[in-house]
Amino acid sequence: MAEKQLMQGNVAVAKGAIDAGCRYYFGYPITPQNDIPEYLSAALPAVGGVFVQAESELASINMVLGASAAGGLAMTSSSGPGISLMQEGLSYLAGSELPAVVVNITRSGPGLGGIAPTQGDYNQATKGGGHGDYRLIVLAPNSVQEMYDLAGEAFRLSYSYRNPAMILADAILGQMKEPVQLSIPVDPPGEGSWVLSGAKNRKPRLVKSLFLKDGEMTVHNLKLKEKYDQLKAKEVKVEVDCPPNCSLVLVSFGSCSRIVRTAVDRARKRGYPVGLVRPITLYPFPEAAVREAAENADRVLVVEMNTGQMVDDVKLACGNPGNVSFKGYPGGSVPTPEEIEAEIYGILEGGLQACQQ
Amino acid sequence: MSAIAEKKVFSTPQVLKDNVYHFCPGCHHGLVHRLAAEALDDYNLATSAVGVIGVGCGVFLYDYLAIDCCEAPHGRAPAVAAGIKRTNPGAFVFTYQGDGDLAAIGTSEIIHAANRGEQITVIFVNNSVYGMTGGQMAPTTLPGQKTTTTPAGRSPLNDGHPVNMAEIIAILPGTAYSARVSCHNLKGIRTARKAMHRAFQAQVEKRGFALIELLSACPTNWRMTPQQSLQRMEDEMIPAYPLGTYKDF
Numbered sequence: 001m002a003e004k005q006l007m008q009g010n011v012a013v014a015k016g017a018i019d020a021g022c023r024y025y026f027g028y029p030i031t032p033q034n035d036i037p038e039y040l041s042a043a044l045p046a047v048g049g050v051f052v053q054a055e056s057e058l059a060s061i062n063m064v065l066g067a068s069a070a071g072g073l074a075m076t077s078s079s080g081p082g083i084s085l086m087q088e089g090l091s092y093l094a095g096s097e098l099p100a101v102v103v104n105i106t107r108s109g110p111g112l113g114g115i116a117p118t119q120g121d122y123n124q125a126t127k128g129g130g131h132g133d134y135r136l137i138v139l140a141p142n143s144v145q146e147m148y149d150l151a152g153e154a155f156r157l158s159y160s161y162r163n164p165a166m167i168l169a170d171a172i173l174g175q176m177k178e179p180v181q182l183s184i185p186v187d188p189p190g191e192g193s194w195v196l197s198g199a200k201n202r203k204p205r206l207v208k209s210l211f212l213k214d215g216e217m218t219v220h221n222l223k224l225k226e227k228y229d230q231l232k233a234k235e236v237k238v239e240v241d242c243p244p245n246c247s248l249v250l251v252s253f254g255s256c257s258r259i260v261r262t263a264v265d266r267a268r269k270r271g272y273p274v275g276l277v278r279p280i281t282l283y284p285f286p287e288a289a290v291r292e293a294a295e296n297a298d299r300v301l302v303v304e305m306n307t308g309q310m311v312d313d314v315k316l317a318c319g320n321p322g323n324v325s326f327k328g329y330p331g332g333s334v335p336t337p338e339e340i341e342a343e344i345y346g347i348l349e350g351g352l353q354a355c356q357q
Numbered sequence: 358m359s360a361i362a363e364k365k366v367f368s369t370p371q372v373l374k375d376n377v378y379h380f381c382p383g384c385h386h387g388l389v390h391r392l393a394a395e396a397l398d399d400y401n402l403a404t405s406a407v408g409v410i411g412v413g414c415g416v417f418l419y420d421y422l423a424i425d426c427c428e429a430p431h432g433r434a435p436a437v438a439a440g441i442k443r444t445n446p447g448a449f450v451f452t453y454q455g456d457g458d459l460a461a462i463g464t465s466e467i468i469h470a471a472n473r474g475e476q477i478t479v480i481f482v483n484n485s486v487y488g489m490t491g492g493q494m495a496p497t498t499l500p501g502q503k504t505t506t507t508p509a510g511r512s513p514l515n516d517g518h519p520v521n522m523a524e525i526i527a528i529l530p531g532t533a534y535s536a537r538v539s540c541h542n543l544k545g546i547r548t549a550r551k552a553m554h555r556a557f558q559a560q561v562e563k564r565g566f567a568l569i570e571l572l573s574a575c576p577t578n579w580r581m582t583p584q585q586s587l588q589r590m591e592d593e594m595i596p597a598y599p600l601g602t603y604k605d606f
Contacts, residue, residue: 024444050443054436055469062433062466066409066440069427070448074440092430196425196441198405198448206419208428 004181009147010035010174013103013167014043016151017075021188022101023049024074026063028056028082031115032171033105036077057082061089061102068098069207071195073155073188077103080113080121084129090164091130094224095209097194099158101151103167105174108331116332117170119254122309125168126283133221135228137165138282139237140253144178150280152183157235159189161227168282170305172255172334231284238286242275242293243268248348249275249297251290251314253282256305256335263340272348282310290317299347300324303340305333370394372403374423383583385540385573386414389482390421392550392571393451396557397424402449409438411463413455414488432463435470438477449560451478457487460496460520467526471566474531478560479568480553481522483537484575485594492578496520499597504578519597523570527603533565536602539572541590545600552602564606572598 007015014036017025025044027037037053044051050067054060060076067074078086083104093100104125108118125138137157139150150167158165191197196205211217241264242249252260257278267274277293279286294300294314300323302311307330315321327343329335369375373394378387397403406424410416412431419426429437434452442450459467459481470477486504487493493506497519501510527535534556538549552569559567572594574586581589 024440026440052439052443052473055465058433059436059466059469062430062436063440063443065429065433066427066437066442067444068440069437070407070441070444072440072444074444088430089433092428096428196407196427196448197445198403198407199423199425200404204419204423205425206428207426208419210416210428 004179006177007144007148007180008035008175008177009144009169010105011039012144012148012180013151013169014039015182016148017101017155018043018047018049019183019185020073020152020155021186022073022075022155023047023188024064024067024072025050025076026052026054026060026067026074027076027078028054028060030079030082032107032174033077033079033103035174036103057085058088061086064100065089065093065096065098068093068100069096069194069196071191071197073099073159075101075103077105079105080107080109083121083124087130090136091132091134092209093164094134094136095132096207097162098164098207099155099162100164101154101158101167102164104169106168106170114332115171117172117255117305117334118330118332119170119256119305119309120330121168122282122304122306125166126285126313134224135163135283137161137163137231138168139165140168140280140282141173142254142257142278144173144176145180147173148180148182161231162194163227168254170255235281236284236286236289237280238289239278239280240289240293242277242296243273245273246275246293246297247273248299248301248344249277249293250301250303250344251277251279251310252303253279253310256303259335259337260303260340262337263344266337266341267344272344274344279310285313285317287317290314291319294318294320294323298323301343301347302326303335303343305329370398372397372423374421376420378421379417380414381577383574383576383586384414385484385571386482388540388546389480389571389573390418392553393453393480394422395550396553397422399554400557400561402557405447406449406451407441409434409441409450409452411452411454411458413458415453415455415482416489418453432458432461433466434458434463435466435475435477435479439470439473439475442475442477446476451480453480454482455488456481456483456485456495456497460522467522468529471526471529471532471568474565476560476563477566478556480556481568481570482573483522483570483598484573486575486578488575488578499593521598523568523603526568531566532568532604533606534559534567535604537570537572537598537600539590539595539600541572541574541587548600555605559606
């Protein structure tokens with residue numbers, strides 16, 4: 001068993017990437033994720049890897065594309081505005097079927113926004129901020145341990161499915177420190193069938209996303225869809241904790257789910273049968289788990305640190321969207337457990353009185 | 358019977374595929390492809406080369422050269438090439454870019470790739486117009502030149518000025534080689550062949566970033582015959598884009 005370390009979230013995701021075999025990082029500074037490039041600028045060369053500070057996020061993501069085409073396990077990281085600039089590259093990565101991992105330590109927005117914790121990039125991440133008919137694999141850690149573990153998982157999924165993957169976190173997860181159980185590092189995988197290394201003793205290879213001939217693009221789109229269907233069938237990750245006779249199930253992801261967890265535990269101590277569903281993969285979204293939990297509860301409450309984004313997916317998954325309530329905390333206004341408790345008691349019989357007892 | 362002594366004086370480069378070019382009559386892309394193919398053969402690079410293809414008429418380079426290729430988003434070829442070269446320093450990595458790709462949407466990527474001294478070779482085809490999209494103004498369009506988006510001719514007051522990339526790239530410390538050549542006549546092509554080899558040699562010898570700018574004709578979008586186009590290159594393009602080696606190692 002490898003050692004346990006007290007570690008900051010941003011460092012954990014970077015360390016997790018290296019331990020998963022990542023050797024190539026290209027990035028551009030932006031708050032609140034700067035600990036990632038700062039850590040990797042020393043840590044990657046130490047393991048024979050490459051760190052390049054690019055001139056922009058446009059360049060970063062395209063250097064990642066090149067590194068991936070050349071067979072390297074490559075990643076970049078950024079925050080909202082920088083991730084927006086990377087959407088072009090993400091679309092090309094998906095279209096060219098290249099693996100890559102992008103970490104988004106989100107800011108609030110739109111525009112330059114603020115740097116306080118927020119979950120306003122859910123739609124951009126899960127609905128494809130770039131052009132074309134593609135999906136991004138999106139993982140949402142809720143602890144520093146998961147920042148470390150899901151970095152490795154993101155590379156596994158990205159490489160297995162030849163599709164870019166994103167780790168969607170925020171400044172809470174990026175900045176806070178928690179103990180992390182490290183894994184035994186693995187070597188980078190062998191050369192993939194797409195790798196451009198010079199056509200020696202084989203036919204020339206081509207990495208492309210342009211399909212102009214009649215019907216070609218349809219074939220390509222359907223091939224990509226097959227991968228997305230496989231992801232939905234095999235790679236959904238979700239944490240479900242619903243008691244029997246659950247009267248209210250809460251759905252929350254990422255850092256917000258930690259606060260919701262505390263509120264749920266307190267409500268249970270007061271005798272309320274309250275459940276929690278925490279999507280870990282935001283794409284593929286845990287539709288079945290959400291549906292089952294919703295069907296077994298009277299009401300559903302979605303809590304997000306935005307004005308309402310994942311709630312749409314919850315409503316789509318539920319048989320009865322009318323049962324779904326939403327409470328949002330946008331712009332960096334992180335809720336307290338007490339505030340969420342009040343929401344719980346407000347929905348359940350007894351209302352706020354129970355909270356004030 | 359005595360053998361007849363034969364000396365081969367001309368042949369198709371081995372790396373060049375036997376495909377019919379999709380280019381318009383009088384276009385110089387085919388010629389530039391051939392010059393690149395000759396340099397690939399002469400430096401024995403066909404089995405280590407990775408071509409990074411920008412968006413434009415040159416995007417189908419992989420149909421004509423039997424090497425590994427990667428498409429890049431518009432303007433981003435130098436960043437993609439840098440990613441490939443940093444990951445596999447043993448590969449010979451070049452980009453093939455037009456003027457819109459390199460001198461408009463991709464100025465950030467080309468300047469910084471040169472400034473970092475990325476060990477890549479850039480083949481820059483300057484025909485002063487957007488070809489693939491149908492003849493719009495390019496950053497390299499000359500003052501007064503009529504295009505589909507400058508119907509009255511490019512007005513520097515409204516549309517800005519032509520961009521001289523070979524000179525700009527040459528002043529950056531990371532650049533090992535920068536030259537501008539022309540495809541308009543045999544003398545120009547012979548010079549272009551030497552420059553193409555030199556731009557390849559820079560990377561083979563790990564000297565730094567190398568760029569070759571090739572002035573080229575686009576008769577279709579210039580609304581000219583191929584013959585008129587060659588004359589225009591001599592009369593108008595070369596005075597605005599002086600030929601020469603701006604930096605050498």
